[in-house]
Amino acid sequence: MKLTDRDIEILRFINDCGYCVTPHLTNFLSVKRARTYQLMRRLVQRKFVIKEHLLQGHPALYYLTSKGANFTDLPPIEYVSLGTYRHQIIMINVALKLMRVHPEAIWISERHLKHDKCYDGIGKRGHVADGLLLFPDNRQIAIEVELSVKGRQRIEGIIKSYASQFDIKEVWYFCSQSAYNALSGLAAKKTYIKLFPIKEFLA
DNA sequence: TAATCCAACTCTCCCCGTGG
DNA sequence: CCACGGGGAGAGTTGGATTA
Numbered sequence: 001m002k003l004t005d006r007d008i009e010i011l012r013f014i015n016d017c018g019y020c021v022t023p024h025l026t027n028f029l030s031v032k033r034a035r036t037y038q039l040m041r042r043l044v045q046r047k048f049v050i051k052e053h054l055l056q057g058h059p060a061l062y063y064l065t066s067k068g069a070n071f072t073d074l075p076p077i078e079y080v081s082l083g084t085y086r087h088q089i090i091m092i093n094v095a096l097k098l099m100r101v102h103p104e105a106i107w108i109s110e111r112h113l114k115h116d117k118c119y120d121g122i123g124k125r126g127h128v129a130d131g132l133l134l135f136p137d138n139r140q141i142a143i144e145v146e147l148s149v150k151g152r153q154r155i156e157g158i159i160k161s162y163a164s165q166f167d168i169k170e171v172w173y174f175c176s177q178s179a180y181n182a183l184s185g186l187a188a189k190k191t192y193i194k195l196f197p198i199k200e201f202l203a
Numbered sequence: 204t205a206a207t208c209c210a211a212c213t214c215t216c217c218c219c220g221t222g223g
Numbered sequence: 224c225c226a227c228g229g230g231g232a233g234a235g236t237t238g239g240a241t242t243a
Contacts, residue, residue: 022234034236039207
């Protein structure tokens with residue numbers, strides 16, 4: 001079978017995320033639910049994509065085979081971590097929303113950031129953002145999704161590391177209520193940090 | 204004429220009221 | 224307290240119409 005441009009776009013999207021679920025793809029492709037299932041079945045049958053029902057009552061999730069990953073810039077994921085499942089799902093919702101609101105910007109996923117960092121051998125900074133928005137004027141905005149309150153020190157460390165990076169102009173935190181409360185004091189002092197409640201992204 | 208779209212359908216789980 | 228079951232919600236499927 002011949003892969004269409006859109007097929008490759010799908011493969012890239014999935015592998016940028018690592019894995020994603022059906023509603024993500026429906027949103028990404030701007031098609032109806034039923035159509036998503038059709039498109040994905042083709043890719044699964046041809047062994048480009050693996051479909052898995054991880055959790056009862058949740059949408060199926062998709063990730064690439066190495067055959068599928070050949071069409072992307074990244075290797076396929078090795079496994080799906082349950083510990084980060086919720087974070088991952090919400091992260092992708094945030095990413096999809098940001099891509100819609102800022103179509104002029106380029107979305108760079110955490111997997112890409114990590115990959116590039118390895119590639120360039122830049123390993124200086126320990127922390128990699130959940131995503132990065134790159135605007136045409138070269139303005140860079142780091143995106144973080146915080147569902148639980150990490151240690152305050154850890155957060156401050158992360159924020160400090162951002163402060164020392166010239167190319168990152170702002171950090172947008174998408175937070176749960178508790179994380180919002182914990183971070184609001186910190187964010188008030190730093191103008192380049194913005195907080196957003198995450199309510200609308202909970203699926 | 205193959206790809207695409209979409210309404211309407213099935214399936215399954217879960218919530219919650221009722222009756223033993 | 225538990226067993227049953229109606230109803231609702233959401234995931235996934237199907238087939239016929241439409242489009243390119």
